Amino acid sequence: MDSRSVLRNTVAAVIAATVAGGGSGVARADEWTAAERTGESMRPVTHVGVWTTRAAAQPPRFRAPARIRSKAYAFRLVTRRTWSGEQFQCLDSLWTRESNWDHRAYNQGSGAYGIPQALPGRKMGYVAGDWRFNPQTQIRWGLRYIKGRYGSPCGAWGHFRSHNWY
DSSP: OHHHHHHHHHHHHHHHHHHHHOOOSSSSSOOOHHHHHHHHHOOOOOOOOOOOOOOOOOOOOOOOOHHHHHHHHHHHHHHHHHHHHHHHHHHHHHHHHTTTTTTTOTTTTTTOBBTTTSSGGGGGGOOTTTTTHHHHHHHHHHHHHHHHSSSSSHHHHHHHHHSOOO
């Protein structure tokens, strides 16, 4: 018997087991194909066991990088101020150029610190005392500074492009 015949007989046995067994789709190990009954092959049809575990499902361990979380937080604050999406793009360009959204960025030449590159960094302390390690504090301070000095992020970005600082 050639391999096509064996395959046809195996498929027929699986289909028959499915119909007879209530639709499980898999034959049990004690069910043999027609070719196996005649002695040509003594391999059982695939057996699928059922197993259980006591382990509880764990939540995924993925956490977005701090830069992405900081951008999302800044976007929420920008939209709360009723600034447009274009304003957020200007802010993104500005702070990507300044610190690449790294809340620990430090400019050794000037002493500027954080996402908005506050000079000196301790100025952010009037928003909250955790300004050294909390990107949300730095973002809140940076948006207040931009609004007070330039009116909007696009105003700050325009100043930065013409003077290379803001």
